[in-house]
Amino acid sequence: MLVLNLDEVKPGMILAKSVFTHQERLLLEAGRRLTERHLHIFKSWGVAAVEVKGAAAGEGAMPAAAPESDPPDAALREKFSDVLSDPVMQAIMEAAARQRAARARRQKGRHGRS
Amino acid sequence: MGEADLSRVIARVEDLPTLPRTVLRITELVNDPKASAKDLAIIITEDQVLTARLLKLVNSSFYGFPQPVATVTAAIVLVGFDAIRNLLLTSSVLDFFPVRRGKVRREQESLWDHSLGCAIGAKAIGAFLRQEKLEELFVAGLLHDIGKIVEMMFLPAEFGRVMEKVRENGLLISAAEEEVLGVTHAEIGRQLAERWKLPPKLAEVIAWHHRPAAAGPFAQEAAIVHLADILTRSLDLGFGGDRKIPPLDQGAWELLRLKPAAFNAIMSDMLTEFDDIRSFLG
Numbered sequence: 001m002l003v004l005n006l007d008e009v010k011p012g013m014i015l016a017k018s019v020f021t022h023q024e025r026l027l028l029e030a031g032r033r034l035t036e037r038h039l040h041i042f043k044s045w046g047v048a049a050v051e052v053k054g055a056a057a058g059e060g061a062m063p064a065a066a067p068e069s070d071p072p073d074a075a076l077r078e079k080f081s082d083v084l085s086d087p088v089m090q091a092i093m094e095a096a097a098r099q100r101a102a103r104a105r106r107q108k109g110r111h112g113r114s
Numbered sequence: 115m116g117e118a119d120l121s122r123v124i125a126r127v128e129d130l131p132t133l134p135r136t137v138l139r140i141t142e143l144v145n146d147p148k149a150s151a152k153d154l155a156i157i158i159t160e161d162q163v164l165t166a167r168l169l170k171l172v173n174s175s176f177y178g179f180p181q182p183v184a185t186v187t188a189a190i191v192l193v194g195f196d197a198i199r200n201l202l203l204t205s206s207v208l209d210f211f212p213v214r215r216g217k218v219r220r221e222q223e224s225l226w227d228h229s230l231g232c233a234i235g236a237k238a239i240g241a242f243l244r245q246e247k248l249e250e251l252f253v254a255g256l257l258h259d260i261g262k263i264v265e266m267m268f269l270p271a272e273f274g275r276v277m278e279k280v281r282e283n284g285l286l287i288s289a290a291e292e293e294v295l296g297v298t299h300a301e302i303g304r305q306l307a308e309r310w311k312l313p314p315k316l317a318e319v320i321a322w323h324h325r326p327a328a329a330g331p332f333a334q335e336a337a338i339v340h341l342a343d344i345l346t347r348s349l350d351l352g353f354g355g356d357r358k359i360p361p362l363d364q365g366a367w368e369l370l371r372l373k374p375a376a377f378n379a380i381m382s383d384m385l386t387e388f389d390d391i392r393s394f395l396g
Binding site for chain 2: 083088098099
């Protein structure tokens with residue numbers, strides 16, 4: 001999740017937290033994809049910043065680079081063994097390994113705190 | 115395999131019950147540009163189960179509204195028509211398949227996890243590509259493997275043989291289905307979608323999620339679901355029936371115009387959202 005000033009927000013980003021006016025009137029619910037029109041409405045209501053989802057919103061919202069130390073394990077390699085001649089599939093395998101490791105670290109962190 | 119087998123399978127699909135009338139009416143209404151939130155609320159409130167489910171969902175942390183949402187009309191206005199249709203379609207389709215015990219139940223559940231992963235994936239890819247109809251992609255992902263559920267429920271002996279071939283010969287599930295049934299889950303799914311009068315776009319995407327270019331005007335959507343299927347398998351979300359990752363269709367990849375650098379962002383979103391949804395469904 002990212003907090004962005006309104007002038008940094010681009011159409012296509014996904015709202016992570018509902019936006020309200022100063023009078024607590026709902027302007028747009030969380031989960032909606034922002035359009036030019038929404039941004040215009042926010043501006044006219046004096047909304048200064050909004051929270052958007054971190055990743056799939058497009059450029060400017062990529063997650064921080066993960067460490068290089070998450071190579072695909074043997075089981076994942078085996079699943080991909082018939083398709084690795086395709087460089088795109090190779091990239092999918094590497095990204096999957098990285099994101100699975102990042103998720104495991106997140107879950108471990110949560111359990112550690114509770 | 116022979117024509118006789120194909121027609122026998124399709125005859126079984128013909129025998130399947132239809133979707134609950136309420137859901138059909140809702141699907142029609144959502145497609146009608148003149149329909150209002152009030153019209154939709156009238157249909158939903160006629161059904162107590164749907165009403166309870168809808169209010170539970172909009173009051174869950176998934177949406178995170180600050181005040182409790184007490185009425186169906188308020189829920190519709192807040193969440194939107196498309197999301198409501200998705201929710202109701204999804205839960206009705208789930209209900210439609212009776213709960214079995216033991217192994218079948220576990221198989222069904224892990225297939226649903228696979229479908230949920232694919233739904234989330236299709237939506238995440240759509241968001242990345244700045245597509246308009248994300249909810250539609252979500253439903254397409256959710257239902258893309260509905261044909262496998264039909265096989266599991268209504269052709270258990272044949273499905274058992276399919277799974278055996280997958281395990282013993284390391285085949286992809288579609289190849290094993292061709293050998294045993296003479297027809298794949300994609301075609302069975304299309305028959306079901308047509309019988310349920312789901313939108314034609316949805317039926318075509320289900321039919322061609324392994325060969326997106328054949329989906330004609332819906333090739334882009336089919337390509338998104340095709341890639342989402344691959345990403346879901348590579349993240350081990352649920353179980354699609356075989357252990358291997360199917361190849362990426364070259365035509366689909368060209369159609370999507372994605373860069374490999376996008377995979378990290380898309381898959382990171384998929385995992386976060388999958389864990390979120392799973393925690394509130396469970």
